[in-house]
Amino acid sequence: MQNRPLVAVIACRRDVEGHPAHMVTDKYLTALRTYGLDPVVLPVWEDVDAEYAKRLLSRFDGLLLTGSHTNVEPGRYGAERAPENTRDDLHRDAAALSWLPESLALGMPLLCICRGFQELNVAFGGTLHQAVQNQPGKLDHREPQGVEAQQQYAPAHALTIEPGGVLAGLYPELHSTVNSLHQQGIDRLGDGLVVEGLAPDGLIEAISVSGAEAFALGVQWHPEWQPTEHPLYDAIFKGFAEACSKA
Numbered sequence: 001m002q003n004r005p006l007v008a009v010i011a012c013r014r015d016v017e018g019h020p021a022h023m024v025t026d027k028y029l030t031a032l033r034t035y036g037l038d039p040v041v042l043p044v045w046e047d048v049d050a051e052y053a054k055r056l057l058s059r060f061d062g063l064l065l066t067g068s069h070t071n072v073e074p075g076r077y078g079a080e081r082a083p084e085n086t087r088d089d090l091h092r093d094a095a096a097l098s099w100l101p102e103s104l105a106l107g108m109p110l111l112c113i114c115r116g117f118q119e120l121n122v123a124f125g126g127t128l129h130q131a132v133q134n135q136p137g138k139l140d141h142r143e144p145q146g147v148e149a150q151q152q153y154a155p156a157h158a159l160t161i162e163p164g165g166v167l168a169g170l171y172p173e174l175h176s177t178v179n180s181l182h183q184q185g186i187d188r189l190g191d192g193l194v195v196e197g198l199a200p201d202g203l204i205e206a207i208s209v210s211g212a213e214a215f216a217l218g219v220q221w222h223p224e225w226q227p228t229e230h231p232l233y234d235a236i237f238k239g240f241a242e243a244c245s246k247a
Contacts, residue, residue: 004038005061005244010099010116011041012068013091028066028113031224035241037062044095053095053102062109062215062244065096065116067222071184072115074130077122082130084183097123104212109243111236112218114182120207120218124190132185132203139201141220143181153225156180159205159232160198166208166217167196170239176232178205178221185220215243 009029011022022043032039042056057063070089074081076097096116100123103110112120118128133140143152155177161167163174186204189195196217197206209216217240223233 004036005241005247006059007032007037007039007062007064007244008042008057008060009039009064010066010092010096011044012066012070013044013089024066028064028224031227031237032064034228035237037241037244039064042095044089044091046091046094048095048098050098050102053098054106057099057103057106057108060108061247062111062240063099063103065100065110065112065119066224067114067116067181068092070115071130072118072122072128074128077127079127079130084131084134093119104209104216107213107247109215109240109247110209110212110217111215111240113224114220114222117207117218117220118184118186120209121186121190121193124193124209126186126190126193127188129185129187131183133183137201138185138203139180139199141180141182141185141199141203143179152181153179153222155230158200159221160200161206162196162198165194165196166215167206167236171232171235178219178232179225181222182220214247215240
């Protein structure tokens with residue numbers, strides 16, 4: 001039987017029943033399985049370093065940085081904490097910001113979603129809005145509260161895709177609609193990153209890594225939610241899966 005590509009999936013560190021636990025929401029793992037990839041959840045610790053990251057990631061065919069209930073600690077990009085920013089995961093910060101440069105150096109396919117998208121920007125020296133809804137002229141990108149998940153993950157706003165980019169190469173149209181479940185967003189784009197898509201208010205919604213050896217895409221929305229039912233989400237996972245199969 002042919003081996004399926006192995007994809008490393010970053011965990012989040014949360015307390016469960018009074019103990020630290022390493023967790024990934026099932027929707028990310030299920031999405032990978034749907035597209036012929038075998039996910040492996042990787043724990044996160046604050047004491048990771050480049051040597052550990054290289055040794056660990058070299059065993060895999062791709063890397064997925066998921067969304068999360070937590071945010072990148074603002075000191076990572078030289079900012080003071082905003083009152084709205086209350087949820088940290090310092091172990092994940094350390095792991096993600098160590099793994100990102102090593103994965104790119106290894107030429108691994110990389111898909112970054114929501115928090116992962118923001119981690120990618122910070123790894124390249126970019127900064128974040130900690131509360132997009134407070135920025136003049138910006139939409140409220142947070143999910144509706146008190147409704148079922150199907151409503152929370154429903155398409156929420158338009159997306160304009162930049163022509164000639166990575167995302168445009170995956171999807172035949174330059175316009176789509178995407179869900180929106182985030183409070184933070186890109187303020188200053190990191191050096192070496194390319195804008196791939198924009199929300200109607202000008203907020204950056206998709207980025208790629210300039211000159212990357214393999215697939216290296218980050219999106220602010222959540223394509224892992226029922227991806228086979230949304231042509232853009234489907235195209236993203238098909239592109240990532242194809243890249244992992246060639247790794």
